[in-house]
Amino acid sequence: MKSYIRNVFLCAGLLGAVASAAMIHGVSIARAAEEKTAPSIAIDNFSFTPKELTVAAGTTITWVNRDDVPHTVVSTDKKFKSKALDTDDQFSFTFTDTGTYNYFCSVHPIMVGKIIVK
């Protein structure tokens, strides 16, 4: 009887482990697909992450402010300019032309980033 109960627990444990592995795998696949279609840049702790991003022409990039103070996303060459983004606000821009786009935050000019469009 004791070993029967132990086997049931073992089986349940194994099933659970397999199920979790499958779920984690599925989520990571979904994540990867998401990243391919809509790259996003997080604004957090007074910096852009990733700081540098290379994308194909025609890609739309979204910046999301995860910080608790407002930030902006402003192109050095005046190609794009967001309004002030508060916590969880977003800004998107579609890069149709190839080239290098340097940008910064106008409230905190030490915050800089770069988009390379190939």
Add this chain to the structure above:
Amino acid sequence: MKGFLGTPASFGADLNLIVQVVMGLALIAGALLARAKRYAAHGVCMTTVLFLNLVPIGVVMWPSFEQLVLPRLATHLQKRYYMVAAIHGVLGAAAELLGLLILLVAGTNILPETWRFSRWKLWMRVELALWMSALLSGIGIYVVWYTALWRQ
């Protein structure tokens, strides 16, 4: 353009901070001139600062207020970031306006008789106190916005 005080602030914000502190000291010096009964020098000193301050208000503070604070003032007032800016905006605007009113009353005949007041000394003291509280709350903005000292 990057600032020069070692915080994430812009050049404009850093310069504004320095200029405001210097102008605050100039106003205290101007008040001492009045105490020493050097009224002409007092008038020139106060008037100069009052008008000079329209430049940083127009170039740094109002644009910043309009872009960063106004759009979210109603909904985000509980955040220290907006609260300190709202208090400062009110104090700063009051200080600048009362200053201009005192100048019109004390230095010109432009305003109608009913608008004038005679207890200049009292009003000027109120104005100096108001200005100093605007200055202190402005320094408060700088600390909350650009340093980790008092962040929520």
